[in-house]
Amino acid sequence: MATDQKLKARLPRGLADRGPADVAATETMLAKIRAVYELYGFEAVETPLMEYTDALGKFLPDQDRPNEGVFSLQDDDEQWMSLRYDLTAPLARFAAENWTRIPKPYRSYRVGWVFRNEKPGPGRFRQFMQFDADTVGAASVAADAEICMMMADAMEAVGLKRGQYVVKVNNRKVLDGVMEAIGLSGDEHAAKRLTVLRAIDKLDKIGPEGVRDLLGAGRLDQSGDFTKGAGLEAAAIDTVLAFTAARGETGAATIANLGALVGATVKGAEGVAELAEIATLVEASGYGDRVLIDPSVVRGLEYYTGPVYEAELTFEVPNEDGQIVRFGSVGGGGRYDGLVSRFLSEPAPATGFSIGVSRLMSALKAISSPILSGTEALGPVVVLVMDKDRAGDYLALTKRLRDAGIRAEMYLGSSGMKAQMKYADRRKAPCVIIQGSNEREAGVVQIKDLVAGAEAAKSIESNAEWKAARPAQVEVKVEDLVETVRGILASQA
RNA sequence: GCAGCUGUAGCUCAGUUGGUUAGAGCGUCGGAUUGUGGCUCCGAAGGUCGGUGGUUCGAGUCCACCCAGCUGUACCA
The missing domain is CATH 3.40.50.800 (Anticodon-binding domain)
Structure with missing residues (x-):
């Protein structure tokens, strides 16, 4: 049936057009971050937007098709390919594929668009930009400490003042120690461990009482929706909550608290020792006031194996509707010792950090950061x-x-x-x-x-x-x- | 996925207990002003009232279902 109906011009949801001011501001910001990364001796590397799906992560278990969270298509030879959903997995593929050619430890940075097929929301897009730096082939926690310090420098390079941001550090091994202490070690409890981690991750959003509900029977949120909890015993819940509250006045105090909670477990003790070493290194370099040990940092990704970090903005800004907006995390990362070695027959420890460029940009806009001013150009x-x-x-x-x-x-x-x-x-x-x-x-x-x-x-x-x-x-x-x-x-x- | 809210012009919205031809502001275009962006005035274009079905003499308005968007929540390897 013929029709003279015009095609409707419409932007797919969760995607955004960017005008000249936005493009210019982004360029400026990226240049500042790049300068910091290069100063630390990281070199540029760029990988394509698409990878074979098996290199990115996992197919759905028992099904020959990719997870729904990634945009995927089949090559003409039927192999599944996907748009990259972060910059870490492609780097791992690159490092492994070029393992004999690259100098190790391999220190590199990359910036680019990543894609996630998830429900978009305010400040959440299906295409967004990340700016990563990673060290591959260094097992020492000095590599982790350095990345944390570099992130602090990057935050200041884009115009944030000391006190407006903080880099929080935790360790997955400490979390493992907590799990062991409440009897959740072992493969049979993997699902429950994940539920507990997610609950802890929501601490800053729903508070200790909300987390308590999620660890126990479950939680009824304000929309009336019920989320099933982890079903832990009261004593176990107390242990987990004590852990999240273990942050002390000083890094040393926090580490002492953590030692008391999980020091009895092998993993826990190992994690606490690593945190102590990071704290020492950070302190020695004069970053003790902005790189902090914080047990509430979890990070969602499963591939982290040791230290995990998060860059968080500490200020709040009213939006145009007068509501207070907290930007929270503008970047995160951690150690992923298994990700590169998936491809290799030798160990390939790695650690890295990712800055959420778009989110950081909106935060800088909200505080009228000087590095963005002057980017509104006159025409010809x-x-x-x-x-x-x-x-x-x-x-x-x-x-x-x-x-x-x-x-x-x-x-x-x-x-x-x-x-x-x-x-x-x-x-x-x-x-x-x-x-x-x-x-x-x-x-x-x-x-x-x-x-x-x-x-x-x-x-x-x-x-x-x-x-x-x-x-x-x-x-x-x-x-x-x-x-x-x-x-x-x-x-x- | 679950829940709540909202769908009327390009945008923001009004539209009375269901009643004749659905309005306003902004924006757009034209004119007042053959060669001068602002202001002012005049005029014009622009609508399947989200969709389908129902109730009714009559539906933008009431009912049912569907769709879309927003917000929260879950998921986010």
């Missing part, structure tokens, strides 16, 4: 077209400006002068160049400063007066065009 100088058959003359004027390094364009539409002025206004043009037949014969051009003109307009009420005054408009010889425009640009800067 617009050369108006008064006589359509003289386009060559106007292009010559435009080229004259371009040759002098001044952004300029000839109006390419078909409308009259009034509309061309409106166009220039909307383009945020600093000025327009006007040359009708009179000016052409005299070898001159009119140059109208749109910024100064708008300023002058405030004191002019009648349109007749406004037109007659021709505010901020000068007539100069064509030879003086460049110099005059330069003067106008300088006066607007």
